[in-house]
Amino acid sequence: MKRLNIFILCIFLFQTIIAQDKATEIRNKLLTRDQSTVLVVAHRGDWRNAPENSLPAIDNAIKMGVDLVELDVQRTKDGIIILMHDPTLDRTTTGKGKVSDWTLDSIQTLKLKNGCAIRTKEVIPTLEEALLHAKGKIMINLDKADRYFDEVYLLMQKTGTTKQIVMKGSKSPEEVKAQFGKYLEDVIYMPVVDLDKEGAEKQIVTFMEELNPVAFELLYKNDSTALPLKMKNLLEGKHLIWYNTLWDTLCGGHDDDLSLEDPDKGYGYLIDTLGARIIQTDRPAYLIDYLRKRGQHD
Template sequence: MKKNICICFLLGLTISSFAQDRVSLIREKLLNRNQSSVIVVAHRGDWRNFPENSLEAIDNAIKMGVDVVELDVQRTKDGKLILMHDSTLNRTTTGEGQISEITLDSIQKLRLKNGYAVRTIHKVPTLEEALLHAKGKIMVNLDKADRYFDQVYALMEKTGTTKQVIMKGTKSVKEVKELYGDYLADVIYMPIVDLDNRNAESEIERFVQEMNPVAFELLFVKDTNPLPVKVKEKLAGKSLIWYNTLWDTMAGGHDDDRSLSNPDDGYGYLIDTLGARILQTDRPQYLLDYLRSRNMHD
């Protein structure tokens, strides 16, 4: 009996160690600007099979082998942080009203709806629950969290996940340093730059010179824009490139839908022509299958 308990204990330690190592490996790929593979980000978790921003959506992304899960943060009337994209409860839960006007205990009585707006058994998680749930298993990109980042960081410290979180934003170099300077040794910050803006190139150069970011999230509406190809060369060896394939106007039409009919013309174009090494998708399993067929993901 004692021998069995010992074996189970050692197995548990091995599994825990493996999980911790997986997050460390993903973070290392980011920090080293690894070009040999593509990092996959699941938008709001695997929301096609579970409600968006739910613990179960995070779990399924982990099972698939996704590297990063993107989650959205809102704050309740009593100052608690929860996972929710919208500022209201109407679309994704069985409740109604502004989240900022409703207390956490009331929200926790609700149930999440799935992508078809059907009630499920799943509940709205707090940010703390989500961080603990993802700890050691997957990197986390927190969206909308910059509005209360001091509070968010306190939860990261409490849960031991300060080196597991990615933040992105459209703020200037000066603003980023002033707002997040104390946190940037742990938290990975990625600037978001719209390549259709006339000052996009100078903005990228400023960030590279002053902050040397791990990656940039880039946006452009049409692939007639010459800047994405130019930026690929400018950022080579300096910063990774992140594109969103959620809808067509985010990556010049080379989105998930286009990839369904021709993945080489969708995902492949962003990877090969534009140098993308991070892709955020609403179809994580489909993207993973494509990347694995090209030996660009484990």
């Protein structure tokens, strides 16, 4: 019996080590600008099968093989950072009013709602809980965290997750250096560039020269603009390209909805024609299945 218990413990430790190595593996793909696979980002976790920004939503994303999970943060009245997209509680919880008007102990009495606005048994996690929960298992894109990033970074240090975080934004290179400069050895920062705006190409070139980012998130409304194709040629082999397929005007119409009808015209176009190697989606399981059939995801 003792030998059996030791064997079970060894298996558990081995599985834990493997899981904790996963985040490092994904980070290395980002840092090396790996072109051989397409990284999948789950928007607010697997919110179709669990409440958005919840621990089960993170767990589901990890289990299905997602590479990055996008999470949103807000801050309570007593200064605790929690997972929450909206500044108000009404849409996703059984509470009402602004997050900033509630203390953490009061917020923890609430229940999260699922995607159909039905009450669940799940509670609102703090960012610290979420970081510990995901530690070593998946990369995390934190949204809305730049408002109080110094506090966020302290939590990252406390939980040992400083090298698991991706930040994105539309700030200038000077603003990025001023706000995130001392963190950029750990935190991966990706500029977001709207290709439909004047000066977009110049903005990208400036970032390439001054910060050499791992990747750019690119936005455009329709295929009438030639800049997405030009950016593929400019960035290929030097920087990864991230597209959001959450809705049509983010990716020229090649979104999740089109991909459900014809994934080659949706996801496939972004990958093959525009060079996407990171895709954020509300359909992570569907995208991963498509990529695996193409040999572009583990």
